[in-house]
Amino acid sequence: xxxxxxxxxxFYYKSIDSLTINEKEHYLQCDACREKTDSYFSLFKIIEKxxxxxxxxxxSTNIIAKLEEAPKIxxxxxxxxxxxxxxxxxxxxxxxxxxxxxxxTSLLSDNDVISQYFENDVxxxxxxNSWLNMNYYNLEx
Amino acid sequence: xxxxTDEILIKKALENDSNAFEQLxxxxxxxxxQICMGYAHDADDANDLTQEVFIKVYKNLSKFKFNSxxxxxIFRIAINSSINYIRKEKIKKLFVRIDxxxxxxxxxxxxxxxxxxxxxxxxxxxRTVLNQLSTNQRKAFILSQYQDFSNxxxxxxxxxxxxxxxxxxxxxxxxLKKIVLKM
Numbered sequence: 001x002x003x004x005x006x007x008x009x010x011f012y013y014k015s016i017d018s019l020t021i022n023e024k025e026h027y028l029q030c031d032a033c034r035e036k037t038d039s040y041f042s043l044f045k046i047i048e049k050x051x052x053x054x055x056x057x058x059x060s061t062n063i064i065a066k067l068e069e070a071p072k073i074x075x076x077x078x079x080x081x082x083x084x085x086x087x088x089x090x091x092x093x094x095x096x097x098x099x100x101x102x103x104x105t106s107l108l109s110d111n112d113v114i115s116q117y118f119e120n121d122v123x124x125x126x127x128x129n130s131w132l133n134m135n136y137y138n139l140e141x
Numbered sequence: 142x143x144x145x146t147d148e149i150l151i152k153k154a155l156e157n158d159s160n161a162f163e164q165l166x167x168x169x170x171x172x173x174x175q176i177c178m179g180y181a182h183d184a185d186d187a188n189d190l191t192q193e194v195f196i197k198v199y200k201n202l203s204k205f206k207f208n209s210x211x212x213x214x215i216f217r218i219a220i221n222s223s224i225n226y227i228r229k230e231k232i233k234k235l236f237v238r239i240d241x242x243x244x245x246x247x248x249x250x251x252x253x254x255x256x257x258x259x260x261x262x263x264x265x266x267x268r269t270v271l272n273q274l275s276t277n278q279r280k281a282f283i284l285s286q287y288q289d290f291s292n293x294x295x296x297x298x299x300x301x302x303x304x305x306x307x308x309x310x311x312x313x314x315x316x317l318k319k320i321v322l323k324m
Binding site: 007011012036039040042043044046047049050051053054055056059060061062063064066067068 | 170178182192196270
């Protein structure tokens, strides 16, 4: 058996056990091919060894403990929706309140205020005096 | 609870039943660990990665829409977490300051144990070889070697056609051949 054809074939196997009789003969006779074969199969040996390693048997308990320790997960969608709802309700309540006060509060109209200035018939009496000093009018009289 | 299907356990877990989630962990922990081992080549790191994977699974459980098998979804998370771990490790190595005294101490401690050296050499060897494969070739190779999955199962996990997976595994083996012959 020639080295090239031997090397071509061994790369489709995972262990020496898979070699045919001819291939095994070549393996034993050719040092260079034996070295390459061993090097290649050793890779699968390492993988087989790694596959046999077992997971930590307490891993599930550890994970559950970690999850229970961790703060509750914030659902950002829910949080954003609830903030939006609070803002919308606040704006609505504000509007509703403003409408209520506008309709139900008896404020002094502009005409009433102006009439106090212009419809004042008493000489030397200024409405400002009345506002600033309520006694002025009484003293004069 | 052992006989419950994944679907029932997921629904229970979503209702904050920790026992149900623990059952799901127990069902898939070894498979996830082996995938992580395929990337990390170290039992401690693979255990940490497995924990990380299941915490991610729990946090995203409500996003699982039963469009694929639950196992397929978990394995995808395991692969992505492992790839991220490898990237982080590479970055860490770039920025780590080499403390020569510490290295010397470690080497002296390690030389006491031949098995440690052998194990470290094996780890280095398999890591060096697999690192030279492309991301997809490596994914397909790890799933076929560490999990003994069929090409159909690998295709489902990698969201590729069976033909594409066959081609990836073939090319991975061809590349391994070249790498080993160069060594």
